[in-house]
Structures are given as structure tokens and as C-alpha cells.
Amino acid sequence: xxxxxxxxxxxxxxxxxxxxxxxxxxxxxxxxxxxxxxxxxxxxxxxxxxxxxxxxxxxxxxxxxxxxxxxxxxxxxxxxxxxxxxxxxxxxxxxxxxxxxxxxxxxxxxxxxxxxxxxxxxxxxxxxxxxxxxxxxxxxxxxxxxxxxxxxxxxxxxxxxxxxxxxxxxxxxxxxxxxxxxxxxxxxxxxxxxxxxxxxxxxxxxxxxxxxxxxxxxxxxxxxxxx
Amino acid sequence: xxxxxxxxxxxxxxxxxxxxxxxxxxxxxxxxxxxxxxxxxxxxxxxxxxxxxxxxxxxxxxxxxxxxxxxxxxxxxxxxxxxxxxxxxxxxxxxxxxxxxxxxxxxxxxxxxxxxxxxxxxxxxxxxxxxxxxxxxxxxxxxxxxxxxxxxxxxxxxxxxxxxxxxxxxxxxxxxxxxxxxxxxxxxxx
Numbered sequence: 001x002x003x004x005x006x007x008x009x010x011x012x013x014x015x016x017x018x019x020x021x022x023x024x025x026x027x028x029x030x031x032x033x034x035x036x037x038x039x040x041x042x043x044x045x046x047x048x049x050x051x052x053x054x055x056x057x058x059x060x061x062x063x064x065x066x067x068x069x070x071x072x073x074x075x076x077x078x079x080x081x082x083x084x085x086x087x088x089x090x091x092x093x094x095x096x097x098x099x100x101x102x103x104x105x106x107x108x109x110x111x112x113x114x115x116x117x118x119x120x121x122x123x124x125x126x127x128x129x130x131x132x133x134x135x136x137x138x139x140x141x142x143x144x145x146x147x148x149x150x151x152x153x154x155x156x157x158x159x160x161x162x163x164x165x166x167x168x169x170x171x172x173x174x175x176x177x178x179x180x181x182x183x184x185x186x187x188x189x190x191x192x193x194x195x196x197x198x199x200x201x202x203x204x205x206x207x208x209x210x211x212x213x214x215x216x217x218x219x220x221x222x223x224x225x226x227x
Numbered sequence: 228x229x230x231x232x233x234x235x236x237x238x239x240x241x242x243x244x245x246x247x248x249x250x251x252x253x254x255x256x257x258x259x260x261x262x263x264x265x266x267x268x269x270x271x272x273x274x275x276x277x278x279x280x281x282x283x284x285x286x287x288x289x290x291x292x293x294x295x296x297x298x299x300x301x302x303x304x305x306x307x308x309x310x311x312x313x314x315x316x317x318x319x320x321x322x323x324x325x326x327x328x329x330x331x332x333x334x335x336x337x338x339x340x341x342x343x344x345x346x347x348x349x350x351x352x353x354x355x356x357x358x359x360x361x362x363x364x365x366x367x368x369x370x371x372x373x374x375x376x377x378x379x380x381x382x383x384x385x386x387x388x389x390x391x392x393x394x395x396x397x398x399x400x401x402x403x404x405x406x407x408x409x410x411x412x413x414x415x416x417x
Contacts, residue, residue, distance in 0.1 A: 004383065011266055020266075028259050028298040036383060037262055039390035067265040067272045077397045080341050085360035138346045138353075176354060177377065205350055218350055 007033075007040040012060040045071075049078045129155050130193070134162035135206065137217040148221040150204075152196050159199065161206060162191045165217040168208035176203040199223045230281055230288075238284035241297060256280065256301055263305050269312045279305045340403035344396050352392050359389055 009015050010023050027034055047053050048061050065071045133150055152159065163171060171192045173182040182198050187208060206219040230238075242256075243249035257276050264272035283301045287293075293300050345353060355374070362370035375385040 004386075011262075013266065013268060024263060024302060025299070027262065028302045029296065031255060034255070034259055034262070035387050035390070038258070039383075039386040041262070042390040042393055043386055063268045064265055067268050067270055068261070070273065073401070074393075074397060077341075077393065077400060080338060081356070081360060081393075081396070084338065084341060084345075085357065138342075176350075203354060220350070220354065 004036070004040060007037045008044065011037065011041055011044060011064060012057060013063065014060070042074075045074055045078050046082070049075065049082055128157040130158045130160055131156045131196070132160040132162065132191075134164070135219040135221055137163075137165060137208075137219055148219075149224055150199070150221045151224045151226060152199065153226050156196050158193055159196045160191055160193045161219075163187065163206055163208050163217070163219050164190050165208040167210045168216050169211045170209040170213075171206055172209065173199075173204055173206045175200055176205060201225055230284055234284050234288040237288045238280075241287050241293075252297075253280075256298060259298070260301070260305055263302070264309065264312075267309050267312075269309055275305075275308055275312065279308050282308070340400045341396070343403055344399035347399060348392065348395065352395075355388065356392055356396075359385075 006015070006019075006023065010020060015023065027037060044053070044057075044061055044064075048058065053061060065075070131152065135148055150159070150161075168187050168190065170185065171187045172184045173192075173194070174180065175182055177200075182204065183192070183194050185192060185194075192206075201223055203220065203222050206221070208216045208219070210216050239246065239249045239253070242252045257280060260276035260279050261272050264275045269275055279301060282304050283297075286300075286304075345356065348356065355378070358374050359371065371385065372382065375382050378385065378388075380388070
């Protein structure tokens with residue numbers, strides 16, 4: 001059995017000549033091993049771009065890459081992918097001081113309104129608490145943080161999902177881990193309403209279908225629950 | 228020197244009776260050679276892979292009877308080609324620092340194509356990519372182990388799967404960028 005480390009050492013030129021020759025003999029007959037070696041190559045590329053290789057490995061990897069200038073394309077692709085999925089700075093932190101200076105005037109205004117406003121008579125209502133969320137199509141949001149989260153407080157009974165898609169008539173919501181269909185039903189004004197209890201914690205895919213049942217768009221979201 | 232069509236016909240016939248199977252075996256052989264020359268740090272590994280294949284095809288067309296598999300025979304030729312290369316000075320004109328993440332705050336401009344290609348991936352692959360890349364730092368290893376477990380595969384198979392997805396993305400991005408470039412050219416010509 002060839003270990004991943006051995007393939008890695010092969011690619012980086014760290015193996016002794018007999019070990020390298022023996023591995024090459026296998027690489028030329030074993031297609032699965034070839035795939036593993038290429039996957040190892042991809043992994044080294046990702047680690048290189050992420051700055052996760054030590055100095056010696058980095059130098060060896062650059063020698064390896066210099067053998068094929070076409071690899072610059074793979075490097076660019078890896079860079080773009082890592083940048084795409086890199087955690088974004090927390091906007092709340094950036095704005096903390098901005099909103100803090102409005103705290104006192106807003107609080108004063110609220111107190112004043114509370115004093116001046118006539119108090120409505122309390123009334124009993126049976127309207128369920130509905131949470132409305134607009135999702136964007138695709139697995140990944142354009143410039144926002146990843147992934148799209150749907151955070152459900154325990155008090156929320158129903159969830160209204162807005163799924164903008166031209167020509168969408170129906171929607172099918174699926175729980176990714178088990179592939180079970182959570183709901184299938186009509187889309188009204190680009191939205192669907194469902195019992196919040198139907199959603200489990202984890203990733204879901206809402207697929208919008210047109211009149212003919214053709215898939216129009218996927219909306220992927222991750223459900224979180226908070227007490 | 229370009230090989231004659233007759234030499235190619237004989238070589239492909241050696242690779243397989245059916246053209247499709249012969250083509251696949253040829254591509255696999257070429258991938259093996261590209262990896263071989265890269266691991267030996269030979270310059271222009273794709274060109275060397277083609278030179279090796281040309282030499283193999285010529286030998287076969289000359290009537291050589293193989294007493295080993297075609298792959299083993301090609302490996303022998305590749306070793307000779309590599310020895311010839313060692314006599315040539317190695318050089319690299321690439322500025323590697325420009326690829327290093329820590330020195331590159333700006334994203335690649337082809338992000339539109341990347342977004343498009345990510346959307347074109349099957350849902351399962353999209354989620355795999357997202358989960359694979361989303362975790363950073365100390366939690367990354369655990370997150371990837373958990374992802375492999377959820378997919379019902381081991382870590383090696385996850386690496387191979389990610390490699391295939393990356394290849395698919397790269398192919399799609401190449402096509403997308405090529406398409407954008409030709410549209411720009413047409414626009415300029417108009």
C-alpha cells in the first residue's frame with residue numbers, strides 16, 4: 001500500500017532513487033494510484049497557495065511547478081477558490097463604534113416616545129410567529145458571508161422563504177444529509193411558507209421548478225436553531 | 228518531426244482495438260508521463276511527454292515486438308528522455324512570489340467565471356467544495372474528516388474527489404474565459 005506521504009515525497013523529489021523507480025513502475029500500471037498522485041499534487045498546490053508549506057517544501061514545490069509553466073493556471077484557480085471561501089471579516093465588529101455613538105440619542109428618543117405614546121390595550125392573539133428570509137440562488141452568496149444561514153429561534157413557528165426566480169411555480173426542499181424531501185409545494189409570489197419544525201439542523205436545498213417541472217434554480221441554506 | 232498518420236494508426240491500434248478505448252489509454256499514458264517528468268523536475272514536462280509518446284510510436288511502427296506492457300516500455304523510453312534533459316540547464320522564468328497567498332491580498336479577476344462555474348457544478352459537488360474550503364485553521368482537519376464521514380468515504384477518496392471537482396472547475400473557467408475573450412475581440416472589431 002502506497003502511503004499519501006510517499007506520493008507527496010515523490011512529487012517533491014524527496015524519495016531515494018530506488019524508491020522513486022519502484023513507485024514509478026506502479027504509477028505506470030495502477031490508474032487508481034495515478035489519481036491519488038494527482039490528488040496529492042492538487043493538495044500541495046492548495047497548501048502552497050495557503051502558505052502552509054515549510055520553507056524546504058515550498059522550494060521543492062516551486063521546482064516541481066517550474067517543470068510545467070501551465071501550472072500557473074491551476075495556481076490562479078486555487079487562489080481564486082481560497083479567496084472565494086475565505087472567512088469574511090465580521091461586519092458587526094467593524095460597525096461597533098459607528099452604532100455606539102447613536103446609542104444615547106436613540107435610547108433618549110425611545111424613552112420619550114414611550115412616555116408620549118398612548119398605551120394600546122393588551123389583546124390576546126393567536127397569530128403564529130413567522131420568520132421571513134430572502135435567499136439568493138446558488139450554493140454561494142455573491143459577496144456576502146458564507147454560507148446562507150437560516151437561524152431559527154425556538155419561538156418561531158413558521159418560516160417564509162423568498163426564493164426569487166423568474167418562471168418558478170413550485171418548490172422542493174430537501175435535507176442534504178439524508179436526501180429526504182422536506183416539502184414540495186406551490187410557490188406564491190416567489191415565496192413558500194412552511195412549518196419551522198420541518199427543518200432539521202444542517203444544509204438544505206430548495207429547488208425552484210417551472211410549470212413543466214424543470215429545475216430553475218437551487219437555493220442552498222444551512223439551518224441553525226437557537227433557544 | 229511530426230509523425231506520419233500511418234505511425235499513429237499503428238500506435239493507436241497497439242493501444243486498443245476500439246478507438247475510444249485506445250484514446251483513453253493514450254490520455255492515461257500521457258498523464259503518467261506528465262507526472263513523471265514533473266516529479267523529476269524536468270522543464271516543459273508536457274512537451275517531454277509528447278516526445279516520449281512520439282518515440283514510443285516510432286519504435287512500434289518500426290516493427291518492435293513488446294515483451295513487456297506498453298506502459299512499462301514507455302516508462303523506459305521516458306527515463307532515457309529524462310536523462311537527456313539533465314544535461315540541459317534548468318531555468319524558471321516564473322515569479323513564484325506572486326502566487327503566494329500571504330503576499331496577495333487581491334483576488335483573481337476571473338471571479339465572474341468562477342462564480343458561474345461553481346453554480347454549474349452539481350449540488351453535491353458545490354456543497355463539498357464549500358465545506359472543504361470554508362473551514363480554516365485548527366478546525367480544518369476535523370471539518371474535513373467529518374465531511375469525508377458524511378460522504379461515506381475516507382480521506383484519500385475525499386482528496387481524489389476534490390481533485391476531480393477542481394479539474395472540472397478549471398476546465399469550465401478556461402472555457403468561460405475563452406468565451407469572454409472572443410466576445411471582447413468581436414466587440415472591439417465591431
